[in-house]
Amino acid sequence: MGLFFYNVARAMVSRTGCMRMNSGVEQLRMQYDEAPYASHPFPQSAPENLAAVAHLFGLRAPPVATARVLELGCSSGGNLVPVAARHPRARLLGLDLSGVQVRQGNERIAAMGLANLELREADLAQVGRDELGEFDYIICHGVYSWVPAEVQQAILRICSEHLSPEGVAYVSYNTYPGWKAKEIVRDAMMLRGNPRDTPAERLSFARGMVDFLQQVARKGSVLATALEESAPLLRTSQDYYLLHEYLEAFNAPCYFQQLIDRADAVGLSYLAEAEPSGMFVGNYGSEIAEPLLKECGHSQVLLEQYLDFVVNRTFRQTLLVHKPRAADIRYRLDRARHAAFHFAANLPGHEAMRDDGRSQSFGAEGKAQVITTHMEVKRAVEALTAAWPATLAHAEILAQAVDGNDTAAARTRVDDLLEFLITRGLVKYRLDPVEIEAAQDPARPCIDEEVRRMAAASRNDADAGTFNGWHDAVLLNPVERWLLPELDGTRDRQALVDSLVEHVAQKHVLLLREGQPLADPRHIASTAALHVDALLARLPEMKLQRGR
Structure with a gap:
């Protein structure tokens, strides 16, 4: 067998099941021991x-x-x-x-x-x-x-x-079908990358293969299209992800x-x-929804498979x-069940709320938006946004929305809103409240103890981080991983600055200016103050639970 064909066979081991040095399970064990996958909340x-x-x-x-x-x-x-x-x-x-x-x-x-x-x-x-x-x-x-x-x-x-x-x-x-094109890229990366000895070498050679193919692929070819679709992910993903997604022995x-x-x-x-x-076919437009509903009848499974082809x-x-x-199971939403939910949404208005019957828009630019003339809907959106990132119970939303106009029509409009937000993926919902106070006491910020413990336990990891009340991963930069565990309500801003200066002295943290380590104590103190202010400003977007 020539070297080229040997390397192809070795790279395609996940397809053929042949030429394995050990069993598949042992091969996996070795790969994950050698290059651990980052462990975060999903x-x-x-x-x-x-x-x-x-x-x-x-x-x-x-x-x-x-x-x-x-x-x-x-x-x-x-x-x-x-x-x-x-x-x-x-x-x-x-x-x-x-x-x-x-x-x-x-x-x-x-x-x-x-x-x-x-x-x-x-x-x-x-x-x-x-x-x-x-x-x-x-x-x-x-x-x-x-x-x-x-x-x-x-x-x-x-x-x-x-x-x-x-x-x-x-x-x-x-x-x-979406992975059909991605497999072309994966196979090419494995061909050049997998014969190498270390994870770093495998990934470096695999990336080189992608660079080469991007230069020579014929415009409009299947290969060029596959490379174009994969390029953003290959550019932005961390090494551990690419190693396991594109270079692991098994991806089926x-x-x-x-x-x-x-x-x-x-x-x-x-x-x-x-x-x-993604399950609500109405989100894809009538030209897709109508024929699919006719074709699939009442089979959600068949509808889902058709949608996979539609969106690749x-x-x-x-x-x-x-x-x-x-x-x-009932795929037609039952509004009576909404009463058990606690909802959270961030849908800022594009202008001050008006009570003049004119249409107003709410929601982030570039995303599906709420457009309404009804005051009940405007108040409901405003209440949800004011509470964000915490939840409001269904009854709380109704109470703030109807505001003395508690009619069947008003309640229906609020339920219309909530169903729209659910089907469009614009609202989070839980059966129990999520209590997050994004606003902190600026004098002595205090974060939940378990959140601080996680930050401290992971501070030496390359991907140090903690979690918030929505089960999001909150990644921390080299300064935040030392400061966040200290937000226990006992330290004011100056104490946090002093603590960071001490971490610099202990060589836990390296502060730079124009790429060079700071040595002058005055520059270290002023830069430390900037980092403390940046963390305090970032706390609301982290959506961390407040300490008690």
Whole structure:
């Protein structure tokens, strides 16, 4: 076999299943030990979101506060730590193949004092029926497409065998048809990158292949189009993501219907997507909605598969439930169920609110907007925006919106608004309130203790960060990772500046000016003050819980 063909075969190992130095599972273990995947919270996978989506479509879900939560492929627990911190009565377990990441995660969990969370090293394909018990929420993010077929089967089996009767499982995966073009780019990157010895070398050579192909690909060709579509992601993504998405031995996208058929075979049924706005066919315009509704009838699964072709979808975050529950799912929204929700939205007005019957617009420029002449709708939007990033209960929104004009027509207009916001993805909603006070005492800012502990525990990581009440990852720059843990309500601005100056003296932080380290104490102090002010100004957008 010539060298060229040998390298092609080696690069295509995930397609052929041949020429493996070890078993597929051992190969994965080595790759993740060698280049750990960054471990952060993924908002769509939060159990609070899964419970809310289940409720939206007619199903009851277990209370998250006391739930048992399992994550398959948990990395070092970054997606579970925030849930454990928010819900001390919940019990959480994470399983991952990488012993390196499991040890790192358990060290962090111990440092944070979280007694309700445990990580275990495990090969999912070897997990037995009697080993784990029952879980209300099972999460598998960024794993299913990136493992051998036998592990894919194990993931769905575990979801079926260990999901509680009213539980919800979340599985994310790469999808066709969108990944058809991306596979061309991946195959080319693997051809040149994978024969190299270290992750850094593999990625460097793979990027070189992309650069070469961009120069020589014929304009308008399939290759040129694939490269153009992939270019933004390749330019902006971090190294760990590119290594595992494009250079890992396994990346097996599937069609949506294939995933649903596999789930059906083990007793699971489709519920929804973790971001439901993409499910509402009306969002795609009448020229798409009308023929698809006629073609697909009442089959949401068939409709979803058609939509994947329409939008060339590359990735899904699918929710599954036990098959007997499928009969209770309702895809036509029931407004009566909205009364249980707590809503949050940031829809600033483009001008001061007017009570003159004239049309006004609300919402960020360039996105779907609320345009209305009705005062009830204007007041509801204003109330939601004033409360952001915290939630308002349905009853609170109605009370502020109708403002003495409590008529059936006024209430209907508010419910019209909320349904519009839900279907367009312009509002967050939960079954329990999310209490975030974005405004801080400027004299002595105070952040929730668990949020500060996470920032301190991760401060030496390349991707140091913490989390907020919406299960968002909040990444921290080299200064913030030292300052944020000190926002405990005992320090004023000058104390924070003094603390940062001390961190510079201890060589925890390096302050630069025009690319050069600062040495003059006066320059260090003035620059430290600028960094403290920048952090205090950024706190509202971080949406961090306020300390008590």
